[in-house]
Amino acid sequence: MVTVANPLSPSGNIHPEQQYLDLMRQIWETGSERIDRTGIGTRSICGAMLRFDLADGAMPLLTTKRVYWKTATRELLWFLTGSTNIRPLVLQGVKIWNEWPHANYVRETGDPIGLDDFVARIAEDETFANRWGDLGPVYGKQWVDWPTYRYRADGLYEKGEGINQIAAVIDSLRTSPGSRRHIIEGWNVAELDRMALPPCHKTYQFHVSGEEEGARLNCVLYQRSCDVALGLPFNLWSAALLTAMIAQQTEMQPGELVWMGGDVHLYRNHAHLIEEQLSRTPGGHPRLVIARRPETIFDYRIEDFTVHDYTPQAPISAPVAV
Template identity: 55%
Template sequence: MTAHPEAQYLDLLDRVWRTGSERRDRTGVGTRALFGATMRFDLADGTVPLLTTKRIFWKSAVRELIWFLSGDTNIRELVRQGVHIWTDWPLAKYRAATGEAIDRDAFEARIVEDDAFAAEWGDLGRVYGAQWVGWRTYEAAGEGLFRAGQPVNQIAELVKGLRDNPSSRRNIFTGWNVAELGGMALPPCHMTYQYFVADGRLSGILYQRSCDLGLGFGFNIFEHALLIRMLADQCGLLPGECIWMGADAHVYLNHGDLVAEQLTREPRPFPKLTLAPVSSIFDYRFEDVAVEGYEPHPHIAAPVAV
């Protein structure tokens, strides 16, 4: 009997928790980690790797990916849609800067209602979307002087490359802009994507420098698969494989209850994903994405390390 594809994830979660190296980290929480892991998921039958051993809030993941593709770096639009996954970072920054013990709901309300407050405190720096669709360039403007050049839309270039030269080994995009890492609320964890076309099918590989297996992975792998599906539709291709490579794959030390509960659960069938036809990869809206047959085990709550 063929093992359920989610077993790859559960096996890694178990191995990291049992045998991972215990490490200090920037959050102060601490992790157990292993270095270098790979998983492969077949998308050819229309399914997507949406974890079933706990509920993943896939609607928030869809909204986040569309937000990335828009190039937006302010949490305001996410908050307006009820997506809270990026709020903790600017909230922590605001509390540290002002000393105000504001709760998340009050902070988000001010982000939505107050333009100036949102501009000052809601921006995350040049995180994912800014690099994906607006990578800054510079050109000479005299001796020792430079001026801003035309930004590079990596996603548009990727679509063009997959259409015009699908066998290229340069169908890649990345968020790891060394010059701008210091100004980001969080440097990109899912940082580099590469694509491969064979027999009319599009496969993608994601190199993830850092992966929170307890909370982040479920979002990361689903969005990776969703992006493959979007790119395939835009380039007249069928979906192939969704491949994930994790460098520092870790579990936070305060996620022990999550691990123990999740490892008792049997995976259920992956759901199917369908996309409405749109004219450009930048035209997808939440309503264009449908997930059918998703019947996971209940959500497992766990704290986010900021």
Template identity: 65%
Template sequence: MPEHYEQSYLDLMKEIWTNGQERIDRTGVGTRSIFGASLRYSLADNAIPLLTTKRVYWKTAAREMLWFLTGDTNIRSLVQQNVKIWTDWPLQKYRQQTGDDISHEDFEKRIIDDEQFAQIWGDLGPVYGKQWVNWPVYEAVGDGLYKKSDKGVNQIAQLVDGIKNNPGSRRHIFEGWNVAELDQMALPPCHKTYQFYVADGKLSGLLYQRSCDLGLGFAFNIFSASLLIRMLAQQCDLEAGELIWNGADVHLYLNHHELVEQQLSRKPEGAPKFHINRKPESIFDYHIDDFEVSDYHPQKHISAPVAV
């Protein structure tokens, strides 16, 4: 019987927890980590690499991906959809700059109720989606001066066009690591570089992730990347092939001991399927109701703190 697709993830978790280098990190929490890991997941026959040893809230990850594709960088529209995965960064900034020890819940309520407050305190800077669909370009205005153009490079639109019209290209890439704007971002991109490959009527994608929280973030990262491959494949009249995930600094936080021990004690099982219920006009026109997951019967959710 073939090995369950999740086993390679659990093996990597065990290797890091057992043999990883203990390091002090940006958050001060501390990690065990290795440098350089690679995992592969087949997307054939509607397969989707959702973890089964704990519940993954895939609709939250899907809503985040759709948000990225709008180019929005403010958490307000996410919070309005009850997606709270980006709140910690602007909340921390608000507390530090105002001295107001507002609760997580009250901060999100103000973000929803007060549009002006959200504009000031809910923006994350030019993160992910901004770079994906509106990478800044500059125009000469004379006398050696330049100004930022009102319209930047839409890497996603160019990607779709390239896959459709030049499938054999080795340049099907989009990038989030804009060096000139890193200091303006609430969090520099962790899943930073995506590349795609067409062969035998199938679209495969490779994600390079500079930093991976294997305990929490990874589950979202591989689902989101798989979702994006599915959307791109549908738009380009291709089948989904594989997701290849490459992680650089792959780590487990030292305060995730309970999460790691629980997850490693569980046995993966089941084979969830992913379906897209319609084909929109473009990659930018999908809605959450277009996506459906079936045969997903995960084990109990495992909570753990996020290191900010």
């Protein structure tokens, strides 16, 4: 595994974002050329690690291009509802999941409807959205309603009560902070073939360090597949935000986010994005403020989150590989 050293030098002169840029450069310059399922092709390395200190509201929010953190936050809040239909996102103007159900609709019906028209119909027609906007049992379903089945005396199985992994982890952090089982898992092998996209950020493990009065909540995220240019900026923000929210709910302080990737890659058609971003210098230290502590983690709203000291450089657009 490639480990990118913690960029915070004793003098504090090296920006935390530099480790992300170093990883991007390493993949682009030394990664193996591979043909992937999308047919676009990638440059890929096996295994990487990044570490970010989340103390005092610090967030791994990239500054060398604009990252739409409110979009990523809306997605995370959507995950926490357990919804698997894109309509709630569409109604908020969040576009990041639209390509998958659109491609499925065109493939199954033969209707060559454009993406924008498809999304407009999802927004306007709830019945159409119920039929064609569902992604299958993706992240949120596994997080808050992992399916269970009970064995019956007649040798058959019946559906049991779903497992809310988020609530269970918060409870275990409160009651047994030293446990090594604070895990949220998205990789449900039995349901992968029903998912529009199997989970990329698949396993979250939480770790409590420090004394009870000053306990810090750390998070390790393992990501099986990582699009470093487009996906990772969102993934880092979302994992850090989830850690901050759980820390608030358990009366701890955010500690460290440790991100680990398996197949860590850049798409070959993202050359313009990569070269432009690598030419830029990070600046500023974005800080998260959470305005209130709701009763449960499922009660946060988008207006609860504010970011200070975020003055990013211009966005860099690139196509999503579906």
